Amino acid sequence: MSNYVSYFLVPQVLVGLTVVALAAGGLTWLLRSRIQGSGRRLLFFLFLGGLGLVLVVTLLREPWLGACPGCLAEWGLEKVLAGRVSTEVWLNVVLFVPVTLFAVLLWRAPWRTVGAALLLSLAIEIVQPLVGVGANDLMDLVANTAGALIGAGVGAVLLLTADLIRERRLAPWRVVRVMLSLLVGAAVLVGAPAWMATSRQTAAIAQLEGMFAGTTLADFEANQEGAWAKQLQQFYLKSGRPVEVTRVGDSLARTRYTWNIYFAVRCVFAEWTPRGFTAVPGSGADCTVPLDQIA
Structure with a gap:
């Protein structure tokens, strides 16, 4: 204040x-x-x-x-x-x-x-x-x-x-007009940020799957700081510099990219396991809690 x-x-x-x-x-x-x-x-x-x-x-x-x-x-x-x-x-x-x-x-x-x-x-x-x-x-x-x-x-x-x-x-028309005006205002204030955040999330999933489809946890561990570093940096910049958190375990490497656009929160989990790679969308609390609290 x-x-x-x-x-x-x-x-x-x-x-x-x-x-x-x-x-x-x-x-x-x-x-x-x-x-x-x-x-x-x-x-x-x-x-x-x-x-x-x-x-x-x-x-x-x-x-x-x-x-x-x-x-x-x-x-x-x-x-x-x-x-x-x-x-x-x-x-x-x-x-x-x-x-x-x-x-x-x-x-x-x-x-x-x-x-x-x-x-x-x-x-x-x-x-x-x-x-x-x-x-x-x-x-x-x-x-x-x-x-x-x-x-x-x-x-x-x-x-x-x-x-x-x-x-x-x-007059009913006055009530309808005010309600429509409020809906338009809410769409601008709430809907537009949600649309922007979801658009970034969708584009990020497509980019990640295009870059890492078919890779595994072993590939992640071997290339994260080497051959993939430039790719990941370009993805980060192209995606609007989202908040990035990474956690690596014995059977799972997970990086969460979070977009907080005004009042809309969207994220993508890039996950590598010994069997392959997946990009999973998320929203709300899943995008903000510590990664070790997510199953």
């Missing part, structure tokens, strides 16, 4: 947030005649605060080091496909939840809000290298969009609940 808090305790961030609060309050007051109701005015103020928070943390948290237009050409899928969930990734997810939540509650347009958040994130990722701040890449764009989906989804459910309490009934 302290890691997250430290992002907001940098002096320039604190000053920026103070300016944002004053500007949001001033703009809300100036537009008070156009924004009917104290509740909507509060939502507008909170929306401006959330938007300001995004801009301050992404553009002012670190000092500007100078333009780097060439950095825009360095975007790639490698970091996205690697799927490492770090503090920086979580920060990018959390940042976009409040602004999209308040926007949905204010304008009642979840998908347009997600689209606007995606464009905002893209604009930030383009501006960052031009002023020399942050590390712009597709991973930030994915994390920001995930946060926008979460915020918009929570907002849509809150609107539906509030309307149900107020009107005592709901």
Whole structure:
């Protein structure tokens, strides 16, 4: 938790947030005649605060080091496909939840809000290298969009609940639309990582069986650190640098390759016995427990 808090305790961030609060309050007051109701005015103020928070943390948290237009050409899928969930990734997810939540509650347009958040994130990722701040890449764009989906989804459910309490009934099409939206959001947040992890697992099985079909434990012991070393290194790099653990016994040599892509865990057990070689898929706890605890 302290890691997250430290992002907001940098002096320039604190000053920026103070300016944002004053500007949001001033703009809300100036537009008070156009924004009917104290509740909507509060939502507008909170929306401006959330938007300001995004801009301050992404553009002012670190000092500007100078333009780097060439950095825009360095975007790639490698970091996205690697799927490492770090503090920086979580920060990018959390940042976009409040602004999209308040926007949905204010304008009642979840998908347009997600689209606007995606464009905002893209604009930030383009501006960052031009002023020399942050590390712009597709991973930030994915994390920001995930946060926008979460915020918009929570907002849509809150609107539906509030309307149900107020009107005592709901049009079926509204329930269906919200449920479909939530399913699409869940598919993006959960289904996409599972698909990526499973794809890597399937490709790895094919590669391992192509390299080692017909080999035995004796071949493994004779070639692991010799003739096979280059092959195994190429497999490791081509497979996205999975976590690798090896255990060798009298009757079995087992290497487990594990892909942890966001919230999906997949692995492959490469196993050599005196009778031959097999590549076995695994998931969940089998991919994380010590190898000596697996039968």
